[in-house]
Amino acid sequence: MLEHFDPNQPDTFEPVVRAYQSSLVTFAWRMLGNGADAEEAVQESFIRAFRHLRRRPRETWGDIELTPWLYRIALNVCRTKGKAQSRRVETTDRAPLDEAPSHECWDAPALQETIESAIGRLPSPYRAVVLMRYIDQLSYQEIAHALNQPLGTVKAKIHRGTRKLRRLLADSLEAGDETAM
Amino acid sequence: MRLRCSDARLMLDAYVAGDLTEETTGQVGAHVRACPLCSRDASAASKAIQSLAGLPARSVPAGFTQRVMERIKATATPPNLPHPPEARYFVLETSLGEATVAYMDRDVVHLSIGEEEEEVRARLVRRLGVEPVHRAPPHRLSERILKTIEARETWSRARVRLGRVSRFERLVLEKVQEISFGSVRPYWWVAKEIGKAQAARAVAGALDHNPVPVLIPCHRVVMADGSLGGYVLGREMKRRLLEREGFTPMDVRHSVTVLYGCRTTGIFCFPTCPHARRLRPENVVPFHTTRDARAGGYRPCLVCRPA
Numbered sequence: 336m337l338e339h340f341d342p343n344q345p346d347t348f349e350p351v352v353r354a355y356q357s358s359l360v361t362f363a364w365r366m367l368g369n370g371a372d373a374e375e376a377v378q379e380s381f382i383r384a385f386r387h388l389r390r391r392p393r394e395t396w397g398d399i400e401l402t403p404w405l406y407r408i409a410l411n412v413c414r415t416k417g418k419a420q421s422r423r424v425e426t427t428d429r430a431p432l433d434e435a436p437s438h439e440c441w442d443a444p445a446l447q448e449t450i451e452s453a454i455g456r457l458p459s460p461y462r463a464v465v466l467m468r469y470i471d472q473l474s475y476q477e478i479a480h481a482l483n484q485p486l487g488t489v490k491a492k493i494h495r496g497t498r499k500l501r502r503l504l505a506d507s508l509e510a511g512d513e514t515a516m
Numbered sequence: 517m518r519l520r521c522s523d524a525r526l527m528l529d530a531y532v533a534g535d536l537t538e539e540t541t542g543q544v545g546a547h548v549r550a551c552p553l554c555s556r557d558a559s560a561a562s563k564a565i566q567s568l569a570g571l572p573a574r575s576v577p578a579g580f581t582q583r584v585m586e587r588i589k590a591t592a593t594p595p596n597l598p599h600p601p602e603a604r605y606f607v608l609e610t611s612l613g614e615a616t617v618a619y620m621d622r623d624v625v626h627l628s629i630g631e632e633e634e635e636v637r638a639r640l641v642r643r644l645g646v647e648p649v650h651r652a653p654p655h656r657l658s659e660r661i662l663k664t665i666e667a668r669e670t671w672s673r674a675r676v677r678l679g680r681v682s683r684f685e686r687l688v689l690e691k692v693q694e695i696s697f698g699s700v701r702p703y704w705w706v707a708k709e710i711g712k713a714q715a716a717r718a719v720a721g722a723l724d725h726n727p728v729p730v731l732i733p734c735h736r737v738v739m740a741d742g743s744l745g746g747y748v749l750g751r752e753m754k755r756r757l758l759e760r761e762g763f764t765p766m767d768v769r770h771s772v773t774v775l776y777g778c779r780t781t782g783i784f785c786f787p788t789c790p791h792a793r794r795l796r797p798e799n800v801v802p803f804h805t806t807r808d809a810r811a812g813g814y815r816p817c818l819v820c821r822p823a
Contacts, residue, residue, distance in 0.1 A: 345588045346585070348588060352584050352585065353581055356580060357575075357576050358573065360576050361573045373574070374580065377584075378584050385588045446567065450571060465568070469565050470568050490533075493529075494529040494533060494535070497532070497533070501560050501561050
């Protein structure tokens with residue numbers, strides 16, 4: 336995607352923005368729990384990516400794996416934002432867990448909300464890998480790349496993350512539906 | 517081998533994700549089929565994973581792409597033009613006289629003592645190609661420089677930038693930065709250390725161009741016969757600077773014309789090497805030349821590298 340990119344013509348960066356904006360905004364929203372912050376974070380990420388490319392010699396662009404690289408930038412921006420956020424009053428447009436209408440068990444919209452709030456309660460390092468793996472379908476290798484961590488660490492994190500998520504889900508589903516199993 | 521439930525549970529999520537080896541997949545699979553609890557958890561895990569994949573993406577608001585592109589263009593407008601470098605200078609009152617210090621960003625590019633402002637400006641224009649601007653001394657930087665000049669700190673914390681100097685000059689100046697407070701080395705030592713053993717005179721020439729004397733301690737380099745040699749800021753200044761580090765002219769002479777061998781280790785050092793300083797007097801064997809020391813069966817120290 337970078338073959339046609341020319342740092343002196345910013346318009347050539349637009350295909351990258353278009354291709355990734357949706358998944359990154361969704362990712363950042365789930366990381367930050369707030370739509371406005373997420374959009375700002377993604378804007379910031381694209382700008383950082385652009386600036387980096389501009390500074391970097393063209394010959395080395397081939398070494399960039401776009402997907403993990405952009406996620407890495409987004410993740411870093413989210414971390415910074417997350418810190419700023421935690422100093423502010425908690426802002427979220429995510430439904431709080433106990434208000435989530437979880438009782439109708441597996442019916443679609445309610446279930447979605449239950450899952451969203453469970454994701455929101457996942458500790459953020461796990462949240463990041465679980466989102467990248469199962470929502471954005473990045474490969475282990477790509478996630479390892481994005482986090483700059485060894486493959487084994489990433490796998491273990493994902494497994495632990497799914498376990499935590501599963502338990503969070505079980506808690507909120509069972510609260511309303513003891514007879515389901 | 518049959519797995520216990522507690523072991524299987526540890527691997528359950530890896531099993532569901534398909535990340536186990538063939539053998540352990542078989543074992544965990546067998547357990548899951550036999551154990552209702554684990555089978556329930558396994559299906560909960562795969563359901564969770566599936567439902568994650570089914571979550572709808574958040575919609576990107578209209579005009580988002582345009583806004584991003586606008587901001588990118590805003591950052592891109594001065595295409596690749598580096599900021600024009602800005603040099604600033606200030607004057608510090610020190611016990612050695614008025615010091616003029618110039619810096620760019622946070623790097624010191626020039627230091628002189630007792631030089632006229634006009635001279636300094638002309639010199640900087642010649643050397644860096646920029647007209648320096650007078651500023652009030654920035655607190656941290658001036659404090660650091662004062663500490664170094666007044667010898668309250670035994671090494672310089674100020675970052676320096678050499679600017680336009682030749683490769684040879686750079687090598688010499690960087691090497692001289694290694695000579696610590698209270699040590700002196702002869703010119704030939706610097707030449708030998710940068711791999712140009714014949715270039716002792718050229719070293720002296722390079723040090724005469726030291727843009728940041730005191731910060732790069734070229735006053736700690738003296739002649740092989742023990743005399744002080746020249747100095748960018750004048751020989752008298754060199755003497756005063758060395759005096760602050762505890763050297764009388766006799767000490768200087770002694771520090772480069774004698775080598776200390778150690779009777780117990782068979783190693784010889786410059787007398788100002790940290791290792792030489794901790795020798796017991798009764799173990800010191802003085803030599804005049806490295807050849808004498810070697811002939812006596814001694815080898816050069818690896819820290820001060822007198823040969």
